[in-house]
Amino acid sequence: MFLALKEMARAKTRFGLLIAAVGMLVFLILFQQSLQNGLLTSFVGAIRNQSAPVLVYTVDGQRVIQGSVIPAGLEQQVGANTDVGRIGRIGLGTFTAETGDGERFDTTVLGYQTPDLGAPTELIAGRFPSAPGEAIGSDADASQGFGLDAVVTIQPGGYELVIVGLARDVQLNAGPTLFANYDDYVDAVRSVNPDALDPLPNILAVAPAEGVADTELVDSINAISQDLDALTRTEAADQTPGVSQVRQSFQVIFLLYGLVIPCVTGLFFLIITFQKSGALTLLHAIGAPVRRLVTSLLIQAVIIIAAGFLIGLAVYAPVSQRRLGGIPLRFETNAVIFWAILLMILGTGSSLISAKRVLAIDPIEATTGGANQ
Amino acid sequence: MTNSALHMSNVRKVYRMADTEVVALDHAELTVASDEIVALVGPSGSGKTTLCSIAGGILSTTEGSVTVGDEEITAYSDKQLTVFRQNQVGFVFQSVNLVPFLTARENLLVVDELGRREGKPARQRADRLLEELGLTDRSKNLPSQLSGGQKQRVAIGRALMNEPKLVLFDEPTSALDTELGSQVMELIRSEMKSRGTAAIVVTHDERITAYCDRTVHIIDGVLAA
Ligand SMILES: Nc1ncnc2c1ncn2[C@@H]1O[C@H](COP(=O)(O)OP(=O)(O)O)[C@@H](O)[C@H]1O
Numbered sequence A: 001m002f003l004a005l006k007e008m009a010r011a012k013t014r015f016g017l018l019i020a021a022v023g024m025l026v027f028l029i030l031f032q033q034s035l036q037n038g039l040l041t042s043f044v045g046a047i048r049n050q051s052a053p054v055l056v057y058t059v060d061g062q063r064v065i066q067g068s069v070i071p072a073g074l075e076q077q078v079g080a081n082t083d084v085g086r087i088g089r090i091g092l093g094t095f096t097a098e099t100g101d102g103e104r105f106d107t108t109v110l111g112y113q114t115p116d117l118g119a120p121t122e123l124i125a126g127r128f129p130s131a132p133g134e135a136i137g138s139d140a141d142a143s144q145g146f147g148l149d150a151v152v153t154i155q156p157g158g159y160e161l162v163i164v165g166l167a168r169d170v171q172l173n174a175g176p177t178l179f180a181n182y183d184d185y186v187d188a189v190r191s192v193n194p195d196a197l198d199p200l201p202n203i204l205a206v207a208p209a210e211g212v213a214d215t216e217l218v219d220s221i222n223a224i225s226q227d228l229d230a231l232t233r234t235e236a237a238d239q240t241p242g243v244s245q246v247r248q249s250f251q252v253i254f255l256l257y258g259l260v261i262p263c264v265t266g267l268f269f270l271i272i273t274f275q276k277s278g279a280l281t282l283l284h285a286i287g288a289p290v291r292r293l294v295t296s297l298l299i300q301a302v303i304i305i306a307a308g309f310l311i312g313l314a315v316y317a318p319v320s321q322r323r324l325g326g327i328p329l330r331f332e333t334n335a336v337i338f339w340a341i342l343l344m345i346l347g348t349g350s351s352l353i354s355a356k357r358v359l360a361i362d363p364i365e366a367t368t369g370g371a372n373q
Numbered sequence B: 001m002t003n004s005a006l007h008m009s010n011v012r013k014v015y016r017m018a019d020t021e022v023v024a025l026d027h028a029e030l031t032v033a034s035d036e037i038v039a040l041v042g043p044s045g046s047g048k049t050t051l052c053s054i055a056g057g058i059l060s061t062t063e064g065s066v067t068v069g070d071e072e073i074t075a076y077s078d079k080q081l082t083v084f085r086q087n088q089v090g091f092v093f094q095s096v097n098l099v100p101f102l103t104a105r106e107n108l109l110v111v112d113e114l115g116r117r118e119g120k121p122a123r124q125r126a127d128r129l130l131e132e133l134g135l136t137d138r139s140k141n142l143p144s145q146l147s148g149g150q151k152q153r154v155a156i157g158r159a160l161m162n163e164p165k166l167v168l169f170d171e172p173t174s175a176l177d178t179e180l181g182s183q184v185m186e187l188i189r190s191e192m193k194s195r196g197t198a199a200i201v202v203t204h205d206e207r208i209t210a211y212c213d214r215t216v217h218i219i220d221g222v223l224a225a
């Protein structure tokens, strides 16, 4: 402790700069972690956090709700499957919606037939719709005129929806998202385009019969027709086009950060170990066991990573409460714990290269001063 | 119980390099009494540092045996030698003697911190040594803020921190002018004598020998009284 702390106290700038650099990298990592999760949630939160355990698309839809259209024949075939317990329609439309203060947004309206087959699983405020013209909003949009009791007008046509409940993390395609009864969804479509036929459902929401697992139901439905593409809720969210690409891009970024931090700390310790090799040799020559010298190095590495992490965390905490271009960020506790452990291991691990140098010190060099030249 | 601080018997040291061998020490016989100060005088490259390194357990011999106090260290492992250096000998090296990021006082305390960890008694010993060496008002200075003579005095204090049986001074005055050199030698003598500690003082300056009890000459690795 003594040696490690004294040295840090005497070289405050040097160690301070390293701690600041580690802190900045930690902040960037955690921030991007929030960004990734926020981005994915705003893209497919509505799928992930709706109540139907299995969703059925058409193959043509390529796992995009808007792209899928279920003809009546297929709907009947799915309904007739004995593994299906309950079945409901889900329709999706993107409309121009005007909020109370006259602002217009491209808004997704999802229509579900029964709340346990396609409505948000949980509300954080208000209630589920019980009368025509009522809808559930996403709390991420609440501040933009989609809050509780707000009235939203679908344009052109002037169909009105009043928001009676709010759910968390239920956006689709990173824009304002509303959940309404299927009939209201159909009315909304008609109001915009009075001449159109009744829309077909985009996807089907199904729950398994007693004793049937979700995955069994998925297999069973996919066996009905080559045109059907049944997915569990999680699969449907994760396999939405773009999701895995976003994940992969972020993984590359995280991998790079995961490499940069040990490189920075490893190189730093290598340089300072080299610079003070004269002192280390002297100490070993006068009887300091190399083990103690290595311990002192590791203590410094732990202090630097810990302090850097705390600084990064201190910057991250307030930033994680904000929105970034419409994407709500969140404090990712799991990511914080994961990265704290990983960086501690990588940071101290990288300083072991310097420890190897320390272990190789030959005390004879103290007699010649060779180590210090 | 022997009453010699150092006994070297028939010690030979050969440095082996790619295609040559350098015999740095040959058939060295040397006994230093428990409170004796021996001057080791010889030209550059004659084997003085080699002899001190062997006596201090920094270097192992090619042949012969070395006993410091009661300890026969000839066959010691690296670990055993480290513990031996920690407890039995004091060093003042030719070049680097102080840790640059520690103050004068801390340079003394680090001996205890990385060694026996006595705590308070060690702190008291450090303060007493700094006082004896006239460094009390310099104890908080870093080596870079000390003069050559002051640095050398800190190094002497550091060498005495572990209460060694034998202190090895490798050219302690070579970087100092005559006046300062004499002062440092007086200090060394009084510190050794007041503790009854044995010492070897390496020098190629004959004037230094006046401060020692006995002079041993070395030429091309061979000792002569
Ligand atoms: N590590 C070493 N490797 C090879 N030769 C060495 C080494 N250290 C010292 N020598 C050689 O051993 C001889 C004695 O060196 P040294 O003990 O340092 O002499 P002194 O201290 O009297 O100047 C010299 O010829 C020197 O070149």
Ligand SMILES: [Mg+2]
Binding pocket: B048, B049, B050, B094, B170
């Ligand atoms: Mg020498």
